[in-house]
Amino acid sequence: MNRRFDCIIVGAGHAGAEAAWAASRMGARTLLLTMSRDTIAKMSCNPAIGGLAKGQIVREVDALGGLMGLATDATGIQFRMLNRSKGPAVQSPRAQADKYKYKDYIRQVLENASNLTIVEATAAEILTKDNAVCGVRCLNGDEYAAPTAILTTGTFLKGLMHLGEKQWPGGRLDEPASNELSDSLRKLGLTVGRLKTGTPARLTGDSVDYDKLQTQAGDEEPVPFSFLNDRIEREQIPCWITYTNEAIHKLLRDNLHRAPMYSGQITSVGPRYCPSIESKITRFADKDRHQVFLEPEDEAISTIYCNGISTSCPADVQGDAAADGRDTAGEDCALWLRD
Numbered sequence: 627m628n629r630r631f632d633c634i635i636v637g638a639g640h641a642g643a644e645a646a647w648a649a650s651r652m653g654a655r656t657l658l659l660t661m662s663r664d665t666i667a668k669m670s671c672n673p674a675i676g677g678l679a680k681g682q683i684v685r686e687v688d689a690l691g692g693l694m695g696l697a698t699d700a701t702g703i704q705f706r707m708l709n710r711s712k713g714p715a716v717q718s719p720r721a722q723a724d725k726y727k728y729k730d731y732i733r734q735v736l737e738n739a740s741n742l743t744i745v746e747a748t749a750a751e752i753l754t755k756d757n758a759v760c761g762v763r764c765l766n767g768d769e770y771a772a773p774t775a776i777l778t779t780g781t782f783l784k785g786l787m788h789l790g791e792k793q794w795p796g797g798r799l800d801e802p803a804s805n806e807l808s809d810s811l812r813k814l815g816l817t818v819g820r821l822k823t824g825t826p827a828r829l830t831g832d833s834v835d836y837d838k839l840q841t842q843a844g845d846e847e848p849v850p851f852s853f854l855n856d857r858i859e860r861e862q863i864p865c866w867i868t869y870t871n872e873a874i875h876k877l878l879r880d881n882l883h884r885a886p887m888y889s890g891q892i893t894s895v896g897p898r899y900c901p902s903i904e905s906k907i908t909r910f911a912d913k914d915r916h917q918v919f920l921e922p923e924d925e926a927i928s929t930i931y932c933n934g935i936s937t938s939c940p941a942d943v944q945g946d947a948a949a950d951g952r953d954t955a956g957e958d959c960a961l962w963l964r965d
């Protein structure tokens with residue numbers, strides 16, 4: 627393989643996929659380095675695209691010829707225009723995608739793109755000459771030359787995972803961290819910092835008693851993300867709404883010392899305001915319940931994302947919370963799980 631390119635992109639998440647697509651369409655000989663082809667455009671947390679402030683960005687990316695809007699229109703399972711009751715300036719499109727179909731869509735487009743070479747490798751070092759980028763060296767020793775390198779490494783640089791008292795290096799669940807690249811950036815004099823984020827437990831779709839939940843339907847006439855599409859024909863899947871209850875709050879309060887957000891194990895700040903359920907029951911101690919949106923992660927509803935209860939609590943506490951929700955649920959609250 628010719629190892630000389632005009633542009634090297636490191637990472638194939640949302641950002642890397644768009645960068646690779648844009649560079650290759652502009653005629654640049656582009657190399658996309660990804661740890662694995664299977665994780666191209668993998669959604670890290672909930673499989674949602676857009677939302678307040680973010681929907682506009684997706685539309686801008688689409689107007690510039692990007693992929694996200696098209697992929698969402700092709701694989702979305704629920705579309706909603708947020709803030710519909712308010713003026714157009716603050717309305718924002720949001721959709722949930724089938725997370726497997728979304729990444730397959732993007733992967734297929736990239737694998738068929740002209741000027742784009744995809745290589746499965748982990749970038750370990752930015753190579754420089756005369757104080758300018760001249761290439762990238764990978765963990766396996768392979769080197770690629772280019773005058774431009776675009777880093778879109780997401781949460782992977784020296785990533786550290788926390789689950790209760792347990793800690794281990796990782797970029798995302800079951801994926802390795804990228805340790806060497808941040809050392810290389812540091813050596814080049816760049817500042818490297820740490821941010822935190824969180825995620826909730828997932829439910830298997832057939833463990834939920836949907837009859838006891840409030841249904842949240844998508845828009846009757848879904849509005850596409852992409853300006854290239856006029857309408858969405860696919861059938862929409864609902865989401866559901868439920869609530870935490872006092873028994874769950876007590877369990878969480880009793881175990882706060884085991885939650886790394888409170889034990890001092892995590893000190894970094896989040897990139898945005900997205901409080902964990904531990905934070906909610908502490909900051910809003912007067913509330914006897916908090917809303918939970920149950921959002922399907924795929925068309926078959928094989929798993930469900932529990933939006934609103936991201937947590938750093940250990941697995942045994944999360945399991946007990948689910949059981950408490952089922953055992954003590956009132957008519958209008960709780961995580962309604964089948965026995």
Ligand SMILES: Cc1cc2nc3c(=O)[nH]c(=O)nc-3n(C[C@H](O)[C@H](O)[C@H](O)COP(=O)(O)OP(=O)(O)OC[C@H]3O[C@@H](n4cnc5c(N)ncnc54)[C@H](O)[C@@H]3O)c2cc1C
Binds near residue numbers: 668671747748780
């Ligand atoms: C648990 C969790 C919860 C999150 N919650 C939210 C949320 O609620 N809302 C939100 O907007 N965002 C959330 N995020 C952030 C989320 O990561 C980003 O929104 C989005 O995925 C960023 O896209 P990206 O392309 O920048 O990075 P990512 O999607 O993280 O992709 C980075 C890619 O780079 C690859 N890579 C990394 N290092 C190397 C290397 N050295 N060599 C080769 N490949 C490499 C990885 O394999 C990966 O494919 C969350 C992330 C996590 C992990």
